[in-house]
Amino acid sequence: MAALSAVSLMGAHTAAYAAGDAPYGGTAAAVPGTVQAENYDTGGQGVAYNVTAVNGSGNSYRSDGVDLEGTTDTGGGDDLGWTGAGQWFKYTVNAAAAGTYAVSLRLAAPTAVADGLHIANAAGTNLSGDVAVPATGGYQAWTTVTASVVLTAGVQTLTVDQDNPGWNINYLTFSGANAPYGGTAAAVPGTVQAENYDTGGQGVAYSVAAVNGATNNYRPDGVDLEATTDSGGGYDLGWTTAGQWFKYTVNVATAGNYTVSLRLAAPNAVTDALHIANASGTNLSGNVNVPATGGYQNWTSVTATVALPAGQQTLTVDQDNPGWNINYATFAQSGGGGGGGTGYGGFPASFWGNTSSIPGASGAIEFDFLNATNGQYPDSEVYWDVNGVEESIAQSPYYTMTSCNSCRVYFYLGTPNSKYNDFIELNSNGTTINADTSRVDAFGLPLAVHLHNSDGSDVVVGEDDQVFSESRTALFQQFENSVPAAFQQLATVNAPYSIPAPSDVAAFQPGGADANYMVAYAASEGATETTQQVFGCSGGGSPNLSGDPSLCAGLNRCVAQFSTAVQNTPSDYYQNAPCNYYSAFWHSVAVNGLQYGFAYDDDNGQSSDFNSADAQYVQVAIGW
Numbered sequence: 001m002a003a004l005s006a007v008s009l010m011g012a013h014t015a016a017y018a019a020g021d022a023p024y025g026g027t028a029a030a031v032p033g034t035v036q037a038e039n040y041d042t043g044g045q046g047v048a049y050n051v052t053a054v055n056g057s058g059n060s061y062r063s064d065g066v067d068l069e070g071t072t073d074t075g076g077g078d079d080l081g082w083t084g085a086g087q088w089f090k091y092t093v094n095a096a097a098a099g100t101y102a103v104s105l106r107l108a109a110p111t112a113v114a115d116g117l118h119i120a121n122a123a124g125t126n127l128s129g130d131v132a133v134p135a136t137g138g139y140q141a142w143t144t145v146t147a148s149v150v151l152t153a154g155v156q157t158l159t160v161d162q163d164n165p166g167w168n169i170n171y172l173t174f175s176g177a178n179a180p181y182g183g184t185a186a187a188v189p190g191t192v193q194a195e196n197y198d199t200g201g202q203g204v205a206y207s208v209a210a211v212n213g214a215t216n217n218y219r220p221d222g223v224d225l226e227a228t229t230d231s232g233g234g235y236d237l238g239w240t241t242a243g244q245w246f247k248y249t250v251n252v253a254t255a256g257n258y259t260v261s262l263r264l265a266a267p268n269a270v271t272d273a274l275h276i277a278n279a280s281g282t283n284l285s286g287n288v289n290v291p292a293t294g295g296y297q298n299w300t301s302v303t304a305t306v307a308l309p310a311g312q313q314t315l316t317v318d319q320d321n322p323g324w325n326i327n328y329a330t331f332a333q334s335g336g337g338g339g340g341g342t343g344y345g346g347f348p349a350s351f352w353g354n355t356s357s358i359p360g361a362s363g364a365i366e367f368d369f370l371n372a373t374n375g376q377y378p379d380s381e382v383y384w385d386v387n388g389v390e391e392s393i394a395q396s397p398y399y400t401m402t403s404c405n406s407c408r409v410y411f412y413l414g415t416p417n418s419k420y421n422d423f424i425e426l427n428s429n430g431t432t433i434n435a436d437t438s439r440v441d442a443f444g445l446p447l448a449v450h451l452h453n454s455d456g457s458d459v460v461v462g463e464d465d466q467v468f469s470e471s472r473t474a475l476f477q478q479f480e481n482s483v484p485a486a487f488q489q490l491a492t493v494n495a496p497y498s499i500p501a502p503s504d505v506a507a508f509q510p511g512g513a514d515a516n517y518m519v520a521y522a523a524s525e526g527a528t529e530t531t532q533q534v535f536g537c538s539g540g541g542s543p544n545l546s547g548d549p550s551l552c553a554g555l556n557r558c559v560a561q562f563s564t565a566v567q568n569t570p571s572d573y574y575q576n577a578p579c580n581y582y583s584a585f586w587h588s589v590a591v592n593g594l595q596y597g598f599a600y601d602d603d604n605g606q607s608s609d610f611n612s613a614d615a616q617y618v619q620v621a622i623g624w
């Protein structure tokens with residue numbers, strides 16, 4: 001009988017030849033454990049493997065010893081060679097538990113091969129990412145290359161896909177799985193606590209250079225954990241060190257972009273402190289900088305964005321530089337997409353409600369006021385006030401804005417004109433609008449504004465979803481924990497009603513205990529203003545800060561002493577005391593980090609100000 005040609009190998013087979021894929025030897029290979037390359041499944045060409053030609057001389061080992069040869073690698077046996085782009089071999093395995101497994105591939109190649117192979121599941125999903133094969137100097141000169149894969153529990157079929165030729169493989173060793181802490185993957189959207197890293201131990205669920213912390217009372221492997229004084233209590237993860245990492249198994253409800261609010265603390269600013277990676281090692285978040293908060297228990301929130309597929313997956317928090325603590329990470333789906341207000345600004349899908357019910361307005365802008373107090377106040381106790389009209393949301397959630405110049409829309413909780421109040425600022429005429437949320441004077445209520453334009457585009461500004469989901473007490477405590485000692489009084493001086501700006505507090509005014517907080521710094525940049533005048537950009541000195549937005553912004557952001565490039569780089573702001581940490585906090589809990597924290601915060605586009613000449617409707621969510 002003539003040998004099968006490459007063409008015939010790629011063609012159809014009889015039922016007798018392709019009897020179905022099955023594990024070699026009849027039993028699925030155990031995972032954790034080692035899978036020998038020569039033990040690919042039975043079933044023949046197009047079923048258990050796909051090759052373009054029959055090579056090797058491994059028929060002494062098995063009757064279909066395709067592409068096998070004796071190896072000189074440690075342990076002997078056969079390796080699999082004659083690799084070619086588009087070829088593949090299947091292996092049936094039995095995973096002891098669901099989770100992420102480290103895979104050590106024993107490989108050899110005369111020269112380096114970029115994207116030599118990948119490991120896929122039965123659905124064809126690339127589990128390992130593209131695996132590069134380094135140059136070892138020959139087909140029998142062996143090295144070990146590591147990757148990771150997420151497996152379900154039980155019997156399943158994995159495929160080693162050959163993406164580019166020029167390498168051999170001897171075996172694959174799967175190390176113990178990490179699994180979600182508590183047995184259930186953390187839900188995304190949602191909050192992932194730092195102390196709830198996966199189980200599996202050193203080198204599997206985490207990698208640390210030394211064991212620190214004393215919280216084995218929380219979990220037996222309480223590595224690098226300590227009790228935290230942050231809002232909500234519990235534990236944070238500290239003793240960060242370059243090269244360390246911790247894994248977290250999550251279950252993502254919907255594929256898309258997610259805003260991650262990382263709760264961080266650091267005595268000093270840390271550039272490139274961490275990043276979030278997927279199971280393939282891809283950096284999803286970019287390099288995350290941690291601002292100086294003044295201590296390991298002074299907390300702030302830093303945001304990043306990650307793109308996640310739907311379903312269960314493992315994320316890794318990689319520690320790139322030391323000197324910071326982490327308490328938790330909150331994932332909220334980023335805006336963009338679909339109608340109906342779904343997901344705009346990183347809020348939950350239901351937050352903005354059914355926007356199709358908002359009335360149309362000809363030559364005007366329809367305002368839709370939303371009760372986002374989480375049941376703390378009924379619609380009859382959430383009031384809006386604009387252009388001399390004051391009503392509760394129960395009376396009407398809508399207002400048709402034809403014109404409003406240099407005006408404010410006020411909001412009150414409980415009763416009209418109560419001390420629980422806040423406002424947005426705007427100019428509007430017809431379908432043209434310029435508006436913002438403002439923390440220049442004080443914070444009173446969480447506010448978020450969603451602008452929808454007639455062309456279908458959307459803008460969201462204001463406090464982020466985390467602020468709306470927590471209590472007033474928690475937010476005030478979060479502020480106090482996040483700022484240096486001099487600023488902590490802002491959370492108590494007018495509690496529980498508001499958190500005033502520092503320029504409006506006696507301690508930062510002439511004669512006050514903190515009157516000199518910004519004076520020396522301002523003087524070093526040639527400004528003779530008082531601390532109150534610097535925070536307020538109000539002028540009164542030389543040069544007059546009320547007429548110098550860039551200098552006043554630079555002083556408040558504590559970058560005035562640096563180059564123009566640094567002054568235009570938001571990630572460098574608030575890292576070199578003395579700073580306006582009041583403003584820094586409101587940026588840390590704002591949608592896209594944009595907020596009016598002081599009068600000239602629009603310098604370099606960091607304010608919550610937005611403009612439109614074709615607005616269709618504006619939604620304003622009022623929290624607490």
